[in-house]
Amino acid sequence: MAEHGAHITTASAVDDQPSIFEVVAQDSLMTAVRPALHHVVKVLAESNPARYGFLWKWFDEIFTLLDLLLQQHYLSKTSASFSENFYGLKRIIMGDTHKLQRLASAGLPKKQLWKSVIFLVLLPYLKVKLEKLISSLREEDEY
Template sequence: MAVYAAHLTRTLQGTPSIFQIAAQEALGSTVKPALKRLIEYLASVYPNKCGWCERWYDELYLLLDFCLQYHYLKHYAASFSECFYGLLRVPISPSNEFHSGTRLPEGLEKGSLILLVFVPYLKDKVERIVEKWREDNEDGYLGKSTGDRARKAAIKLYSITHFVLETAKLVQLARYLTGRTVSPALELALLGLTVKDAPPPEPEEYTWSDLFRSLRAGQMSDASLSFPLLGRGLLSAVQYGAFAVQLLRWWEARAPPITALPLPKPPEKTEQTLRWKNKCPVCLQSWKVPTVLPVSGYVFCYGCVSRHVRANGTCPVTRLPTSEHTLVRLYLGV
C-alpha cells in the first residue's frame, strides 16, 4: 500500500509547462560554459597553480557533473536543473515504479546518468574534432588521400546526424505541446520517462537557522554542525550559483548589440599594415576565403579569423570585442 501511495503521489502531480521545460534545459546548457569562463580567468591569473585546470577542464567537469547528477537522481529522482525548477522524473509505465518506491528503478537511474553526463561529454569531444576537420577542409588542407576523404565523409555524416537529432527533438517537443506524448524530451522518451511537478519537500529537522539561533543564545550543547547540514548548505550554494549564472546570462542579453557601438576609425597605414597588403594578418599568406571583420575593417582568411574569434571573442589585430556571426565574406574578382 505504501508503494502504491507513493506511485499515486508522483503520477498525479501537475504536468510541467513548456516554460519550465525550456528553463531547465537552458540552465543545463549554461553551467558548463560559465564554469569554463571562471577556470580560464583563474588560469590566466594563476597559470602555475590553475593552468592544468584549463587543460583538463572537460574531464574535471565530467567528474563534477557525475557527482552532482548522481546525487540528485538518487535523492530527488531528477537532474540538477530539473530539481532546480521543481520537477522530477517518473516512469511512464507504472509497473516499473512499484518496485522502487519514490526512487527511479536502477536501470532508469543508470540510463539517466549516462544520457545526462557521459553522452554530452562524448558529443563535445566529437564536435571539437569534426570542427577542426571542417576548418582544415575550408582552408584547403584536406586533399584526396584516403584519410582526408574519410574526414570529409565524417563531416557530412556528422552534419546529417546533427540535423536529424535536432529535428527529432523538435518533433518530440511539438508532440508534447499537442498532448500526443507525455515525454517533453527525446532523451526521456528513449528511457520511458516523463517529468512531473515535484511534491513539496518535507520540513528539515535541523536547519542553519536553528544553528545560528543556538549560537546567539549561547546554547553550545544544542549547536551541532552535522555532515547532512553541510551537504545541504553546499547544494544550496550550487543552486544559488546556478541562479546567479542565469541572472548574468539575462544581463548579458540586455547589453546593446555590437552594431550599436560607434564606428571605429579606419586602420592607420603603418609599415606593418603595408606588409599585410593583400595578405591575412594572422597567417601572413594570401587570403583563402577572404573575410572582413567589420569591427576593425581588416580582411583575414576565414579559417584564421573564425578560429581566433571563436576562441577569444576579439579581433586578432585590434583586440576589439566581436563575435563569429559578424564575419562578412568577400567575393573578390567575381
C-alpha cells in the first residue's frame, strides 16, 4: 500500500534543505565541465590547427562567454544555476519577512541574478587567468 503514495511528501518546498551530497555533486559538475571541454578543444586544435586553432587560443574567453549566457538563462528562468538546476536545487531569496517571497520558478530578481553571475562566472574566470599568470611566472623564474 505504501508504494502507491511513495512520491507524496509532507515537507514543503521551502523547508527542504539540500543534502551535502547534492551540494557537492552540483559543485563538482561545473568544475568538471571546463576541463572536459578544454580537452575536446585541445584534441580538435591538434587535429586541425588551421580550423580550430582559434578555439584553443581563445578557450578561456569563449568558455566564459558561453558560461555567462548559460548561467544567466538558468538563473533568470529557474532561480538556479545550470548545475543546481540539474540536481533540482533552487536559490531562494532570504530577506525581509514583510516582503513577498518570489516563486523559485519565476527566476531571480535582477540584483541577485547579477551577483550570482559574478560569483559563478566572473570570479572563476579571473581565478583561471591568475593561475595561468602565476604558472607562467614560475616557469620563467625556474628557467
